[in-house]
Amino acid sequence: SGESIRLKIPKGVRDGFKIRLKGRGQPGPTGQRGDLYVTFEVGDHPHFDRKGDDVHRTETIGMFEAVFGTDIRVPTPYGQHLKLSVPAGTQPGEKLRLTGQGVKTDDGAGDLYVEIDVNIPDNLSRKQRAVLHEAAEDADLL
Incomplete structure (x- = not known):
């Protein structure tokens, strides 16, 4: 009918969530207006995966950061x-x-779950490889 409708969308709606607006639909055979249903389609995000109310993302850190520990800054879905x-x-x-x-x-x-991916360097010099190899042997890792 071209009329505007204002509705309140609840926080955190999921894909397929429906809101029923009683008496705001098209008139039926009796002339009485039916109900209008608004169904939500929640799109994907390029950096976050939603599973229920939990959100998942992946962060990549360096090999030595994984070995020694580090602090990283992680974006949240709300900026x-x-x-x-x-x-x-x-x-x-x-x-x-x-x-x-x-x-x-x-x-x-x-909750926000952060999966850690570790970047293993593939362009080490001979000297760097030798130092790492010696450290691994000293720690009985080889």
Whole structure:
């Protein structure tokens, strides 16, 4: 009918969520207006994957950062950047959690899970390889 409708969208709606607006639809055979249903389609994000109210992303750190530990700044879905401490000995594929930093809803918030990817250098000099090899032998890692 061309009329504008204002509606309040709840925080954290999921794909397929529906809102029913009673009596705001098209008139039926009896002349009485039916209900209007608004169905939400939540698009994907290029840097975050949503699973329920939890959000997942991957951060890449260097090999020595994984070995010795480091602090990284992680973006949240709401535009903040938070400090995340990556402990020494973190393995590739390990997930660290930032509690309450996922999708916000009226009932609370999910968590942000950060999967750690480790960048292994592939262009070491002979000298660098020799030093690392010696350190690995001293630590009984070879």
